[in-house]
Amino acid sequence: MAEKRMISKSISISEKVNMLPDVFDMLLFTWIIPHTDDFGRLTGSPAKVKALVVPMLDKSMKDVERSIKSLHDAGLIIWYQINTDKYIQVINFDNHQQGLHKRTKSKFPEPPIENTSIPEDSRNFPEFPPELNRTEQKGTEGKGTEGYVSDAQQILNWINKYELSCKGTFQLDEITSYLKVVEIEVIEAAIKQSEKKSVSYAMSILDRFKREGKTTKESLNTLKVVPSGQGRLDFVDNL
Template sequence: MAEKRMLSKVISISEKVNTLPDLFDMLLFTWMIPHSDDFGRLTGSPAKVKALIVPMLSKSIADIDSSLARLHDNGLINWYEAEEEKVIQIESFDKHQQGLHKRTKSKFPDFPGNSGNVQEIPSELNRTEQNGTEEKGIEQEQIFGSSHESMNPFRLFENEGFGTISSMTSELLGDLIDTYSERWVCEAMKISVKKGKRNLGFVEGILKNWKTDGIDEPWGREKDDEESERRNQGTRYGKDQRESEFAFLDNQNRTGR
């Protein structure tokens, strides 16, 4: 069993994790990962989990039992009993770990009815590419997607590096939302991120310009302008390239050769 495990940063925006009712549930779940075997399994006995995972916390065995039940209900673990032994199976474990192609057999029994069905593990290169694509997709969705999180100005402020939300910042964001709406504020913040201007002064400036223009969805025009600029840049590059290719003709005409 490996001494270290991978913990993907996408865990911080996992709905299953963030909807857990207790912070201890989140801690217990993440701390169980490095203690699991190459199949994502570990003992499911609450007493053993306490002794192995959180020996120095003042949590009772009953607390551990309740927390494991909540993790199971949220689909983060499969807490089952097989061969008179309680077992924890961390869901989607294979998806986020490396080096699993070397594993052989777990010392913990399979989930009943799933004996012998070991998932084939892709090569490390393919797994790295796959995980990288997945994380990039989630990050892009967080900034530009249509999820409810991308329309929360306060969440966007923290996730996209604008800073820490103080009482003054919260009040300013609230004023902007009251004046322009959550959608407008979020769209302006996204444009600020793309331009590398992570401050509310820049965001407010975008909002004021949009309001002056009187367009219902001005962020759509921003996207059109960006696309037009990219096309223009491509055209200018092509023109410059053609001019450089035939520059020798101008030199010949000037020298008469």
């Protein structure tokens, strides 16, 4: 775990931070960041957070507990529980951190999907780094399934290959869930057409495919892509 963390000056104009109900909430959020591991996680026990992050402040454990809940409600962290232990995940942690390519695996578990209710924001998926192996593998052409551990790993490799921004494991799970209704080649096509954009953009293409019944590899052959002139892609049937 790094000894130093970066805090962007944009935090001063963050609406989420400035709308926190107490100045202590703002301070706790910024002081939590240097104590996180390379995945933006740390213990979520109020007693341990107090001892680790604000040991010299005249604040009670209840004060810290209330503040942690405020940060969770504001969508700045995810405060979650696994079995009997609580943890904190800082949202958007890796936006301004350096050297994260060296990280391997967090000693803290990832937040479960059912514990990620945060305020409405870009498809409701917090941004934090997945722990999957991000090394691109062979076999991305043709059927596309050879050389991969799982469909999720394959999709992640395509996301990396085409340089899409991905808001963590939850967004990866979301785009992988399209496998229930479309073939994996359709997902690949959507990702490819979203090159250097985002996973959200790719999912909007997949939503369009579903509406038009373009759910199989064969059905993609009836599509061509034309610019819309408004920063997005329109799909029309070949005649």
